[in-house]
Amino acid sequence: MTDYIVPLILFLTAAAALGRRENAYDHMLRGASQGLELLISIVPSLILLMTAVYMLQASGAMGMLSSILSPVFSLFGIPPETAPLVLVRPISGSAALAVGADLMARYGVDSPVGRTAAVMLGSTETTFYTISVYFGAAGIRKTRYAIPTALFADFVGFLTASWTVRVFYP
Amino acid sequence: MVMSWIWTGMVLASILCALIGGSGGALAAAALQGAQAGVGLAISMAGAICLWSGVGKLMEAVGITDRLSRLTRPILGRVFPSTRSDPALARNLSANVCANLLGLGNAATPMGIQAAKRMRRGDTATGELCRLVVLNTASIQLIPTNVAAVRSALGCQRPFDILLPVWITSFLSAGLGVAAAWMLERTGRK
Structure with missing residues (x-):
């Protein structure tokens, strides 16, 4: 079932646009170049944060953090390896992306840890950033x-x- | 400013840990490898991110957001009662929620801020405003495009096969978050 979700989304949106006499290709081109701009805007922070994440990993700090928090995490059934991701997720989106990508690469994208990291990344937000934007704008x-x-x-x-x-x- | 502290703290922590564990030799190499990995990750994610931004733009142009708004209105009316007497607020709110569902973060935030400004009563957060913020901090994205991009960048054959857990997790965390906000609002009033 999920195999066809993505191809169908691609087809149906383009077909719907054609049905409305919209220039589908043109809209997609404009969106894609906006995507490129978005990507370029996160690359510098991705580079800096991956540097710090790799240093933490090489020094053994990640391992220490995981083993310190391991009893608490195991109690709730959360894989202790995801501890760095859980801690950084609410604070910084690009740091979470860096830590999550590192976890997926290290343990394997289809390993339990890699999958858990992916689901965590995909179903949570940068909480503190969102709160400051909304409450800040509303005064x-x-x-x-x-x-x-x-x-x-x-x-x-x-x-x-x-x-x-x-x-x-399983 | 927060990030400066975090970044410096991360580097300091790794130096201290390397001193304790005697793994200092690998540290300098790891720093450069990390920087390189950042570039590699960005490049390998580029295709998927551009593709989805393109599709997102197309969805906006086709008016899928408008149609989704009409579907979500009855539910939003329950969570945010004042949308019933304020059509402009209802429009902003449903546009915010739908853009979030489709993963159009850039479109969602301005709409959400408009809604937040309309909900504002003085400098204390109202119950509705708290629920709006909780809803926006709990991701309700239907298609986690960035994560799928990372997964396929790392060689995953089926980057989207995490959809079902993502949907369940998003739905539960957003639902329980809003429910908790609702309960706190009730108990606070008594």
């Missing part, structure tokens, strides 16, 4: 329960990511 000073609730939602996401991967890919 809110008293955020009440918004931050703890958002972090609770992240926590639910990390738990569910670990559990669903374990159920779907």
